[in-house]
Amino acid sequence: MxxxxxxxxxxxxxxxxxxxxxxxxxxxxxxxxxxxxxxxxxxxxxxxxxxxxxxxxxxxxxxxxxxxxxxxxxxxxxxxxxxxxxxxxxxxxxxxxxxxxxxxxxxxxxxxxxxxxxxxxxxxxxxxxxxxxxxxxxxxxxxxxxxxxxxxxxxxxxxxxxxxxxxxxxxxxxxxxxxxxxxxKLKPMDSLIDNMNASSRITSLFLELLERQFPIESSTQALLLRNPKDYAETLNVHVNHLNKTLKERTGKTTSEIITSRILQESKVLLKSTSWNISEISNCLGFEEVAHFSNFFKKQSGLSPLAFRN
CATH class of the missing domain: 2.60.120 (Jelly Rolls)
Incomplete structure (x- = not known):
């Protein structure tokens, strides 16, 4: 998409x-x-x-x-x-x-x-x-x-x-x-819900929205969609419904999929760019460098600096 x-x-x-x-x-x-x-x-x-x-x-x-x-x-x-x-x-x-x-x-x-x-x-x-x-x-x-x-x-x-x-x-x-x-002033039209097709469509659209944000190519670039609520609002579905659908179709929750993709991108940026940790943190949507450091260490077992070195 x-x-x-x-x-x-x-x-x-x-x-x-x-x-x-x-x-x-x-x-x-x-x-x-x-x-x-x-x-x-x-x-x-x-x-x-x-x-x-x-x-x-x-x-x-x-x-x-x-x-x-x-x-x-x-x-x-x-x-x-x-x-x-x-x-x-x-x-x-x-x-x-x-x-x-x-x-x-x-x-x-x-x-x-x-x-x-x-x-x-x-x-x-x-x-x-x-x-x-x-x-x-x-x-x-x-x-x-x-x-x-x-x-x-x-x-x-x-x-x-x-x-x-x-x-x-x-x-x-x-x-x-x-x-x-x-x-x-108008009333919305009734919709037809085909659960199987709808589930597949939501999953596909979510994954495409996620991938469309990457790769991060500039230190001034920032993620527009950062959490499950952002994606649910963009797709016009309830956040719980999105989570349930993704869990059924992929075996992972919305947060798990987002976390995995952000971790993947953070590793690429740490290894392939000379940007400092603060710049990478900002690009990936973290409000504080400490939040990014804690996130990375929890997910990978290493601090961002240790992984880079």
Whole structure:
């Protein structure tokens, strides 16, 4: 599982960049306003040969999708079947797979980066919103009336992004905020839980999240996910459920797997770099050098310095 940047998103969706897409991305970079774009799902598939299926990965951007069609969304231990109308609020924190059942897909979606929203004069912090809290659902069913109401917001986005209005990005941020508030009023969709497939998926995603943090290649690099709670929140499952699943599938607890991988990396850094013990400790997420030293000695029987020498 990889992490997809906003530029890689276009390549992932369209196979290769469309000329107008390249130009737009470059213009947004120059304006230093973060990134925002909005698409008509039906139109873009034909125009740029977009790939409707989205594989498992983590993204560096947020995405709001207004869906009209038969689709399946899989994340952690849940599978959501979409029969007609729905809206999906994707966050960089949750990896998911999106699969359409046919080519009869309509709707809209917008993508935006966190820095696009932080430019807002309201000072909005996305991760503080209820809809983006850990262990919350992010797919909501809509009826025909709700679909039309939300579609009207996307239509305004399409019109505004083509305009020459001086403050159009402020207005587009307001439309995003309006979508977020509409989503927070909705009820999540019921999921189908296939225990065997879900267990395998959670285990695979956990191990990929773990491995994606390594190797540590710079003394300024630091682990983003350090403990079982961090991984459980990223996977949108309860920490006890993650632990139970990993124990059943691997014979080891979440903590044991994390500990083993951090110990492995610490040995590599001690032997292959000239970084001091404090730098290695910081990279691996320890608050104090003493904590790292105690951890290493408990796991290996040697102090970090003794192992290095």
């Amino acid at each position: 990889t992490t997809t940047t906003i530029k890689e998103f276009y390549d992932e969706m369209f196979g290769e960049y469309c000329p107008e897409v390249i130009k737009y991305v470059e213009e947004m970079d120059k304006k230093d306003v973060g990134h925002f774009n909005v698409f008509d799902i039906g139109e873009m598939f034909g125009a740029c040969k977009a790939k409707p299926a989205m594989p498992y990965n983590r993204r560096t951007y947020y995405k709001i999708s207004l869906i009209n069609g038969k689709n399946k969304v899989e994340y952690a231990d849940k599978t959501i079947e979409i029969e007609d109308f729905a809206i999906l609020f994707a966050t960089p924190k949750i990896p998911y797979r999106y699969t359409p059942y046919d080519n009869n897909q309509k709707g809209h979606f917008c993508v935006f980066t966190e820095d696009f929203m932080t430019k807002s004069k309201t000072g909005l912090l996305l991760d503080e919103l209820p809809i983006y809290q850990p262990n919350t659902d992010f797919i909501f069913r809509l009826d025909a009336r709700q679909y039309q109401e939300i579609e009207s917001i996307f239509v305004k986005m399409h019109n505004e992004i083509q305009s020459d209005y001086q403050f159009k990005y402020d207005l587009l941020r307001n439309y995003v905020i309006e979508l977020l508030h509409n989503g927070q």
